[in-house]
Amino acid sequence: MTSKFPLALLLASLAATPALAQAPACGGNFAQFLEGVKAEAIAKGVSPDVAQKALRGASIDNKVLSRDRAQGVFRQTFLEFSRRSVSANRMQVGAKKMKQYANTFARAEAEYGVPAAVITAFWGLETDFGAVQGDFNTMNALATLAHDCRRPELFRPQLLAAVEMVGHGDMDPAGTTGAWAGEIGQVQMLPRDIIAYGIDGDGDGHVNLKKSSEDAIMTAAKFINALGWRAGEPWLAEVSLPDGGFPYERTGLGQGMKLSDWTSLGVSFPNGAPTSTDLPADLVLPQGRNGPAFLVFPNFAIYLEWNQSFIYTTSAAYFATRLAGAKPYDAGNPGDGLGDVAMKQLQQKLAELGHDVGKIDGILGGGTRAAVRAEQLRLGMPADGWPDQALLDRL
Numbered sequence: 001m002t003s004k005f006p007l008a009l010l011l012a013s014l015a016a017t018p019a020l021a022q023a024p025a026c027g028g029n030f031a032q033f034l035e036g037v038k039a040e041a042i043a044k045g046v047s048p049d050v051a052q053k054a055l056r057g058a059s060i061d062n063k064v065l066s067r068d069r070a071q072g073v074f075r076q077t078f079l080e081f082s083r084r085s086v087s088a089n090r091m092q093v094g095a096k097k098m099k100q101y102a103n104t105f106a107r108a109e110a111e112y113g114v115p116a117a118v119i120t121a122f123w124g125l126e127t128d129f130g131a132v133q134g135d136f137n138t139m140n141a142l143a144t145l146a147h148d149c150r151r152p153e154l155f156r157p158q159l160l161a162a163v164e165m166v167g168h169g170d171m172d173p174a175g176t177t178g179a180w181a182g183e184i185g186q187v188q189m190l191p192r193d194i195i196a197y198g199i200d201g202d203g204d205g206h207v208n209l210k211k212s213s214e215d216a217i218m219t220a221a222k223f224i225n226a227l228g229w230r231a232g233e234p235w236l237a238e239v240s241l242p243d244g245g246f247p248y249e250r251t252g253l254g255q256g257m258k259l260s261d262w263t264s265l266g267v268s269f270p271n272g273a274p275t276s277t278d279l280p281a282d283l284v285l286p287q288g289r290n291g292p293a294f295l296v297f298p299n300f301a302i303y304l305e306w307n308q309s310f311i312y313t314t315s316a317a318y319f320a321t322r323l324a325g326a327k328p329y330d331a332g333n334p335g336d337g338l339g340d341v342a343m344k345q346l347q348q349k350l351a352e353l354g355h356d357v358g359k360i361d362g363i364l365g366g367g368t369r370a371a372v373r374a375e376q377l378r379l380g381m382p383a384d385g386w387p388d389q390a391l392l393d394r395l
Contacts, residue, residue: 026152033147034058037156041163054166054173058143064136065144067180075340075363078286079331082315085125086322094120094323097129097213104201104214108221113231117323119220121316122306123187130186133210134179138162138171142182142191158182161191170194170207178210185209186216189223197223227305234274235299236317238292238329239283242266249373249383251283253296253366262295271326286314288386291334294318310366337364338387346387349395350375 026033038051046054076084098105098116105116127133142162145155162182165171171184171191178184184194186209198207199222201214209216239262246265250257260277267283274297281295294314303313318329338346340362347360347368355371369385377383379394 025156026147026149030060030147034143037143037146037159037163041160044160044164046163046167050167051163054139054163055143057174058139060147061136061140061144064141064180065148068145068148068150076311077337078311078314079291079334081311082318082329085315086319090124090128090319091322093129094124094319097123098323101213101217104217107201108218109231111218112221112225112229114221114224114229115320115324117320118224118229118235119187119217120323121320122220122224123216125312125316125319126188127186130210130213130216133177133185133188134183135177136180137174138176138178138182138184138191139173141178141180145182155182158190158192161195164195165191168195168206170198176210186213187220189219193223194219197226224302224306227302229302230299233276233279233299234297235303236294236296236314236321237269237274238271238318238321238326239295240268240270240330241289241293246289246382248285248289248385249377251285251383252369252373252385253282253284255282257281257283259295259297267295270330271321284314285384285386286311287332287334287337288388289382289384291332291386292329294329334386335388338389338392342389342392343368343387346372346392346395349392353395 025036034055038055041051041054042048098120102116105119108119109115123129139162142155142159146152146159148155162171166173176184179188183190189197189209194207194209197219198209199215199218200207201216201218202212204212207215207219209219242265257280258277259274259279259281262281262283263273263277279297281297282300284294284296286292286294296317300313300317303317304310307313307316322328337343343362343364344360347357347362350357350368350371351360353375355367355374357368357371358365364387368387372387372391373383373385375395376385376391379391381391381394
Protein backbone atom coordinates (compact mmCIF):
# COMPACT_ATOMS: atom_id res chain seq x y z
CA MET A 1 0.00 0.00 0.00
CA THR A 2 1.13 3.56 -0.70
CA SER A 3 0.48 7.14 0.43
CA LYS A 4 -0.48 6.21 3.96
CA PHE A 5 1.72 8.71 5.72
CA PRO A 6 2.12 12.52 5.37
CA LEU A 7 5.43 13.77 3.98
CA ALA A 8 8.03 14.84 6.55
CA LEU A 9 10.17 17.93 6.13
CA LEU A 10 13.88 17.60 5.47
CA LEU A 11 15.65 17.38 8.79
CA ALA A 12 17.15 20.68 9.87
CA SER A 13 20.11 18.94 11.48
CA LEU A 14 21.62 17.65 8.24
CA ALA A 15 24.53 20.07 8.63
CA ALA A 16 24.93 19.76 12.39
CA THR A 17 28.45 18.31 12.23
CA PRO A 18 31.35 18.57 9.76
CA ALA A 19 30.72 14.96 8.70
CA LEU A 20 27.12 15.79 7.90
CA ALA A 21 28.08 18.95 6.08
CA GLN A 22 30.42 16.99 3.78
CA ALA A 23 27.92 14.23 3.02
CA PRO A 24 25.13 14.77 0.48
CA ALA A 25 21.56 14.68 1.75
CA CYS A 26 20.84 12.40 -1.20
CA GLY A 27 22.56 11.13 -4.30
CA GLY A 28 26.30 11.02 -4.90
CA ASN A 29 28.62 8.32 -3.67
CA PHE A 30 26.54 5.76 -1.77
CA ALA A 31 29.22 4.98 0.83
CA GLN A 32 29.64 8.68 1.57
CA PHE A 33 25.88 9.05 1.78
CA LEU A 34 25.71 6.25 4.37
CA GLU A 35 28.46 7.91 6.39
CA GLY A 36 26.31 11.03 6.51
CA VAL A 37 23.28 9.04 7.67
CA LYS A 38 25.43 7.31 10.31
CA ALA A 39 26.76 10.63 11.59
CA GLU A 40 23.25 12.06 11.77
CA ALA A 41 21.98 9.03 13.65
CA ILE A 42 24.80 9.34 16.17
CA ALA A 43 24.07 13.06 16.56
CA LYS A 44 20.49 12.08 17.42
CA GLY A 45 21.62 9.77 20.22
CA VAL A 46 22.15 6.41 18.50
CA SER A 47 25.32 4.71 19.67
CA PRO A 48 28.15 4.46 17.11
CA ASP A 49 28.09 0.64 17.39
CA VAL A 50 24.36 0.50 16.61
CA ALA A 51 24.69 2.92 13.68
CA GLN A 52 27.56 0.88 12.29
CA LYS A 53 25.65 -2.39 12.72
CA ALA A 54 22.49 -0.99 11.10
CA LEU A 55 24.14 0.43 7.98
CA ARG A 56 27.17 -1.80 7.53
CA GLY A 57 25.65 -4.07 4.88
CA ALA A 58 23.24 -1.62 3.27
CA SER A 59 23.21 -1.58 -0.52
CA ILE A 60 21.28 -0.15 -3.42
CA ASP A 61 18.35 -2.35 -4.50
CA ASN A 62 17.61 -1.66 -8.15
CA LYS A 63 14.34 -3.59 -7.92
CA VAL A 64 13.14 -1.00 -5.40
CA LEU A 65 13.96 1.80 -7.85
CA SER A 66 12.12 -0.05 -10.62
CA ARG A 67 9.03 -0.42 -8.43
CA ASP A 68 9.19 3.25 -7.47
CA ARG A 69 9.47 4.38 -11.08
CA ALA A 70 6.73 2.07 -12.28
CA GLN A 71 4.02 2.74 -9.72
CA GLY A 72 0.72 2.07 -11.43
CA VAL A 73 -2.42 4.11 -11.11
CA PHE A 74 -5.65 2.77 -9.70
CA ARG A 75 -7.82 1.98 -12.73
CA GLN A 76 -10.27 -0.55 -11.31
CA THR A 77 -13.86 0.40 -10.63
CA PHE A 78 -15.32 0.06 -7.15
CA LEU A 79 -17.27 -3.05 -8.11
CA GLU A 80 -14.19 -4.67 -9.60
CA PHE A 81 -11.89 -3.92 -6.69
CA SER A 82 -14.34 -4.50 -3.85
CA ARG A 83 -15.52 -7.84 -5.25
CA ARG A 84 -11.93 -9.03 -5.52
CA SER A 85 -10.71 -7.65 -2.20
CA VAL A 86 -13.76 -8.42 -0.03
CA SER A 87 -13.82 -12.08 -0.99
CA ALA A 88 -15.63 -14.92 0.75
CA ASN A 89 -12.28 -16.30 1.90
CA ARG A 90 -11.21 -12.97 3.41
CA MET A 91 -14.55 -12.70 5.16
CA GLN A 92 -14.12 -16.17 6.66
CA VAL A 93 -10.51 -15.63 7.72
CA GLY A 94 -11.33 -12.19 9.11
CA ALA A 95 -14.13 -13.60 11.24
CA LYS A 96 -11.79 -16.29 12.58
CA LYS A 97 -9.09 -13.72 13.40
CA MET A 98 -11.59 -11.54 15.26
CA LYS A 99 -12.60 -14.55 17.34
CA GLN A 100 -9.02 -15.79 17.84
CA TYR A 101 -7.79 -12.41 19.09
CA ALA A 102 -11.02 -11.30 20.76
CA ASN A 103 -9.27 -10.27 23.97
CA THR A 104 -6.70 -8.17 22.13
CA PHE A 105 -9.39 -6.51 20.02
CA ALA A 106 -11.42 -5.77 23.15
CA ARG A 107 -8.39 -4.13 24.72
CA ALA A 108 -7.71 -2.13 21.54
CA GLU A 109 -11.24 -0.77 21.45
CA ALA A 110 -11.27 -0.04 25.18
CA GLU A 111 -8.01 1.93 25.00
CA TYR A 112 -8.26 3.55 21.56
CA GLY A 113 -11.94 3.37 20.55
CA VAL A 114 -11.30 1.53 17.28
CA PRO A 115 -13.62 -1.45 16.59
CA ALA A 116 -12.24 -4.89 15.77
CA ALA A 117 -13.85 -4.87 12.31
CA VAL A 118 -12.03 -1.70 11.29
CA ILE A 119 -8.61 -3.03 12.29
CA THR A 120 -9.31 -6.45 10.77
CA ALA A 121 -10.31 -4.96 7.41
CA PHE A 122 -7.02 -3.06 7.14
CA TRP A 123 -5.15 -6.18 8.29
CA GLY A 124 -6.80 -8.26 5.59
CA LEU A 125 -6.38 -5.81 2.73
CA GLU A 126 -2.79 -4.88 3.56
CA THR A 127 -1.22 -8.34 3.96
CA ASP A 128 -3.95 -11.01 3.92
CA PHE A 129 -3.68 -11.14 7.72
CA GLY A 130 0.11 -11.36 7.67
CA ALA A 131 0.48 -13.91 4.88
CA VAL A 132 1.90 -11.48 2.29
CA GLN A 133 4.20 -8.91 3.92
CA GLY A 134 6.77 -8.35 1.17
CA ASP A 135 10.25 -9.77 0.68
CA PHE A 136 12.35 -6.63 0.17
CA ASN A 137 15.13 -6.08 2.70
CA THR A 138 13.79 -3.09 4.61
CA MET A 139 17.12 -1.43 5.37
CA ASN A 140 18.20 -1.69 1.73
CA ALA A 141 14.84 -0.42 0.50
CA LEU A 142 14.92 2.66 2.74
CA ALA A 143 18.59 3.36 2.04
CA THR A 144 17.91 3.10 -1.69
CA LEU A 145 14.95 5.49 -1.60
CA ALA A 146 16.67 7.92 0.79
CA HIS A 147 19.74 8.01 -1.46
CA ASP A 148 17.57 8.53 -4.53
CA CYS A 149 16.77 12.24 -4.81
CA ARG A 150 13.10 11.98 -5.78
CA ARG A 151 11.71 12.03 -2.21
CA PRO A 152 14.52 12.29 0.35
CA GLU A 153 12.30 14.37 2.65
CA LEU A 154 10.17 11.25 3.16
CA PHE A 155 12.67 8.43 3.15
CA ARG A 156 15.77 9.81 4.91
CA PRO A 157 13.81 10.23 8.20
CA GLN A 158 12.44 6.72 7.73
CA LEU A 159 15.95 5.35 7.26
CA LEU A 160 17.09 7.09 10.45
CA ALA A 161 14.09 5.64 12.28
CA ALA A 162 15.03 2.17 11.03
CA VAL A 163 18.50 2.66 12.50
CA GLU A 164 16.86 3.62 15.79
CA MET A 165 14.72 0.45 15.65
CA VAL A 166 17.91 -1.62 15.35
CA GLY A 167 19.05 -0.04 18.60
CA HIS A 168 15.75 -1.01 20.25
CA GLY A 169 16.20 -4.62 19.18
CA ASP A 170 13.03 -4.40 17.06
CA MET A 171 14.72 -4.71 13.67
CA ASP A 172 17.40 -6.96 12.17
CA PRO A 173 19.17 -4.99 9.42
CA ALA A 174 20.08 -8.18 7.57
CA GLY A 175 16.86 -10.13 8.06
CA THR A 176 13.90 -7.73 8.34
CA THR A 177 11.88 -7.66 5.12
CA GLY A 178 8.75 -5.88 3.98
CA ALA A 179 7.26 -3.85 1.15
CA TRP A 180 9.42 -2.18 -1.48
CA ALA A 181 8.75 1.28 0.01
CA GLY A 182 9.89 0.27 3.49
CA GLU A 183 6.59 -0.62 5.19
CA ILE A 184 6.95 -3.42 7.71
CA GLY A 185 4.68 -6.01 9.22
CA GLN A 186 1.13 -7.29 9.17
CA VAL A 187 -0.43 -3.82 8.92
CA GLN A 188 2.40 -2.31 6.81
CA MET A 189 3.76 0.66 8.73
CA LEU A 190 6.87 2.76 8.20
CA PRO A 191 9.60 2.89 10.88
CA ARG A 192 8.84 6.39 12.20
CA ASP A 193 5.24 5.42 12.82
CA ILE A 194 6.24 2.14 14.43
CA ILE A 195 8.42 4.09 16.85
CA ALA A 196 5.67 6.64 17.50
CA TYR A 197 2.73 4.24 17.80
CA GLY A 198 4.21 0.79 18.33
CA ILE A 199 2.60 -1.24 21.13
CA ASP A 200 3.97 -4.42 22.69
CA GLY A 201 0.66 -6.24 22.57
CA ASP A 202 1.93 -9.68 23.58
CA GLY A 203 4.11 -8.50 26.47
CA ASP A 204 7.44 -9.89 25.22
CA GLY A 205 9.24 -6.56 25.56
CA HIS A 206 9.46 -5.83 21.83
CA VAL A 207 7.27 -4.39 19.08
CA ASN A 208 7.31 -6.99 16.32
CA LEU A 209 4.71 -6.19 13.70
CA LYS A 210 5.91 -9.00 11.44
CA LYS A 211 5.40 -11.96 13.76
CA SER A 212 3.11 -10.77 16.54
CA SER A 213 -0.55 -10.31 15.63
CA GLU A 214 -1.19 -8.83 19.07
CA ASP A 215 1.45 -6.16 18.46
CA ALA A 216 0.02 -5.44 15.01
CA ILE A 217 -3.55 -5.10 16.31
CA MET A 218 -2.67 -2.78 19.18
CA THR A 219 -0.30 -0.67 17.06
CA ALA A 220 -2.89 -0.25 14.31
CA ALA A 221 -5.48 0.80 16.89
CA LYS A 222 -3.19 3.45 18.38
CA PHE A 223 -2.25 4.76 14.93
CA ILE A 224 -5.88 4.96 13.74
CA ASN A 225 -6.79 6.71 17.00
CA ALA A 226 -4.00 9.25 16.44
CA LEU A 227 -5.40 10.01 12.99
CA GLY A 228 -8.57 11.25 14.70
CA TRP A 229 -10.90 8.26 14.98
CA ARG A 230 -14.18 9.15 16.70
CA ALA A 231 -15.07 6.31 19.07
CA GLY A 232 -18.60 4.99 18.93
CA GLU A 233 -19.41 6.55 15.55
CA PRO A 234 -19.99 4.82 12.19
CA TRP A 235 -17.72 5.20 9.20
CA LEU A 236 -19.83 4.04 6.24
CA ALA A 237 -23.33 2.69 5.71
CA GLU A 238 -25.03 1.39 2.58
CA VAL A 239 -28.17 3.31 1.66
CA SER A 240 -31.03 3.07 -0.81
CA LEU A 241 -32.12 6.11 -2.80
CA PRO A 242 -35.68 7.07 -3.75
CA ASP A 243 -36.84 6.94 -7.35
CA GLY A 244 -37.07 10.17 -9.31
CA GLY A 245 -36.25 13.76 -8.52
CA PHE A 246 -33.28 13.08 -6.28
CA PRO A 247 -30.72 15.96 -5.96
CA TYR A 248 -27.65 14.06 -7.16
CA GLU A 249 -25.73 17.33 -7.33
CA ARG A 250 -25.49 17.15 -3.54
CA THR A 251 -23.52 13.91 -3.68
CA GLY A 252 -19.76 13.69 -3.20
CA LEU A 253 -17.42 14.53 -0.35
CA GLY A 254 -17.52 17.82 1.53
CA GLN A 255 -21.11 18.89 0.78
CA GLY A 256 -21.95 19.95 4.36
CA MET A 257 -24.99 17.70 4.74
CA LYS A 258 -26.18 15.84 7.84
CA LEU A 259 -27.75 12.44 8.26
CA SER A 260 -31.13 14.06 8.95
CA ASP A 261 -30.90 15.96 5.65
CA TRP A 262 -30.56 12.72 3.71
CA THR A 263 -33.36 10.91 5.51
CA SER A 264 -35.64 13.87 4.79
CA LEU A 265 -34.85 13.35 1.10
CA GLY A 266 -35.97 9.73 1.30
CA VAL A 267 -32.62 7.98 1.82
CA SER A 268 -33.09 4.68 3.70
CA PHE A 269 -30.79 2.17 5.37
CA PRO A 270 -31.08 -1.55 4.50
CA ASN A 271 -28.74 -2.48 7.39
CA GLY A 272 -30.21 -0.10 9.97
CA ALA A 273 -29.63 3.64 10.41
CA PRO A 274 -27.11 5.21 12.82
CA THR A 275 -28.71 6.50 15.99
CA SER A 276 -27.42 10.07 15.79
CA THR A 277 -29.22 12.10 13.13
CA ASP A 278 -26.91 15.10 13.62
CA LEU A 279 -23.87 13.33 12.22
CA PRO A 280 -22.22 15.01 9.23
CA ALA A 281 -22.79 12.70 6.27
CA ASP A 282 -21.79 12.68 2.61
CA LEU A 283 -23.46 10.54 -0.02
CA VAL A 284 -20.96 8.79 -2.27
CA LEU A 285 -21.85 6.95 -5.46
CA PRO A 286 -18.66 5.15 -6.58
CA GLN A 287 -20.28 4.17 -9.91
CA GLY A 288 -23.08 6.66 -10.21
CA ARG A 289 -26.75 6.64 -9.34
CA ASN A 290 -27.34 3.14 -10.73
CA GLY A 291 -24.59 1.51 -8.66
CA PRO A 292 -23.98 1.02 -4.92
CA ALA A 293 -24.73 4.02 -2.67
CA PHE A 294 -23.16 4.81 0.70
CA LEU A 295 -23.33 7.50 3.33
CA VAL A 296 -19.90 8.22 4.79
CA PHE A 297 -19.31 9.88 8.15
CA PRO A 298 -16.40 11.77 9.78
CA ASN A 299 -14.51 8.53 10.50
CA PHE A 300 -14.30 7.91 6.74
CA ALA A 301 -11.64 10.63 6.64
CA ILE A 302 -9.34 8.30 8.58
CA TYR A 303 -9.48 5.83 5.69
CA LEU A 304 -8.36 8.59 3.35
CA GLU A 305 -5.45 9.33 5.70
CA TRP A 306 -4.41 5.67 5.52
CA ASN A 307 -4.63 5.50 1.74
CA GLN A 308 -5.56 8.29 -0.67
CA SER A 309 -7.27 6.12 -3.29
CA PHE A 310 -11.05 6.64 -3.10
CA ILE A 311 -11.74 3.16 -4.48
CA TYR A 312 -9.37 1.49 -1.99
CA THR A 313 -10.67 3.43 1.01
CA THR A 314 -14.32 2.89 0.14
CA SER A 315 -13.64 -0.83 -0.28
CA ALA A 316 -11.77 -0.98 3.05
CA ALA A 317 -14.60 0.84 4.81
CA TYR A 318 -17.18 -1.45 3.20
CA PHE A 319 -15.13 -4.52 4.20
CA ALA A 320 -15.20 -3.30 7.81
CA THR A 321 -18.99 -2.95 7.73
CA ARG A 322 -19.30 -6.50 6.42
CA LEU A 323 -17.07 -7.83 9.21
CA ALA A 324 -19.28 -5.89 11.64
CA GLY A 325 -22.39 -7.69 10.33
CA ALA A 326 -23.68 -5.71 7.34
CA LYS A 327 -25.11 -7.52 4.32
CA PRO A 328 -23.47 -7.37 0.86
CA TYR A 329 -24.21 -4.19 -1.05
CA ASP A 330 -26.76 -3.93 -3.82
CA ALA A 331 -24.54 -3.69 -6.91
CA GLY A 332 -27.34 -2.24 -9.04
CA ASN A 333 -26.71 -1.85 -12.75
CA PRO A 334 -24.27 1.02 -13.27
CA GLY A 335 -23.50 0.21 -16.88
CA ASP A 336 -20.15 0.52 -18.56
CA GLY A 337 -17.91 3.41 -17.72
CA LEU A 338 -15.51 5.01 -20.14
CA GLY A 339 -12.39 3.23 -21.31
CA ASP A 340 -8.94 4.78 -21.01
CA VAL A 341 -8.96 6.59 -24.36
CA ALA A 342 -12.50 7.92 -23.94
CA MET A 343 -11.77 9.03 -20.35
CA LYS A 344 -8.77 11.02 -21.54
CA GLN A 345 -10.94 12.61 -24.24
CA LEU A 346 -13.47 13.54 -21.58
CA GLN A 347 -10.80 15.00 -19.29
CA GLN A 348 -9.42 17.05 -22.17
CA LYS A 349 -12.87 18.47 -22.93
CA LEU A 350 -13.46 19.22 -19.25
CA ALA A 351 -10.10 21.00 -19.04
CA GLU A 352 -10.97 23.06 -22.14
CA LEU A 353 -14.19 24.08 -20.37
CA GLY A 354 -12.12 25.45 -17.48
CA HIS A 355 -12.30 22.58 -14.99
CA ASP A 356 -9.27 21.54 -12.97
CA VAL A 357 -9.02 17.80 -13.59
CA GLY A 358 -5.28 17.61 -12.95
CA LYS A 359 -3.24 15.45 -15.29
CA ILE A 360 -4.98 14.06 -18.36
CA ASP A 361 -4.38 10.46 -17.34
CA GLY A 362 -7.63 8.58 -17.86
CA ILE A 363 -8.16 8.21 -14.09
CA LEU A 364 -11.47 9.08 -12.47
CA GLY A 365 -10.06 11.10 -9.56
CA GLY A 366 -11.71 13.63 -7.31
CA GLY A 367 -11.15 16.56 -9.68
CA THR A 368 -12.62 14.70 -12.63
CA ARG A 369 -15.64 13.55 -10.60
CA ALA A 370 -16.35 17.13 -9.52
CA ALA A 371 -16.03 18.41 -13.08
CA VAL A 372 -18.30 15.66 -14.40
CA ARG A 373 -20.92 16.52 -11.77
CA ALA A 374 -20.75 20.23 -12.70
CA GLU A 375 -21.18 19.53 -16.41
CA GLN A 376 -23.98 17.04 -15.84
CA LEU A 377 -25.81 19.68 -13.83
CA ARG A 378 -25.22 22.33 -16.50
CA LEU A 379 -26.53 20.01 -19.21
CA GLY A 380 -29.61 18.97 -17.23
CA MET A 381 -28.38 15.43 -16.68
CA PRO A 382 -28.48 13.58 -13.32
CA ALA A 383 -25.39 14.99 -11.63
CA ASP A 384 -24.06 11.79 -10.03
CA GLY A 385 -20.40 12.26 -11.01
CA TRP A 386 -20.24 9.05 -13.07
CA PRO A 387 -18.90 9.69 -16.58
CA ASP A 388 -20.44 7.72 -19.42
CA GLN A 389 -20.63 7.84 -23.20
CA ALA A 390 -23.80 9.94 -23.08
CA LEU A 391 -21.96 12.75 -21.26
CA LEU A 392 -18.98 12.54 -23.59
CA ASP A 393 -21.31 12.74 -26.60
CA ARG A 394 -23.05 15.80 -25.15
CA LEU A 395 -19.73 17.55 -24.65
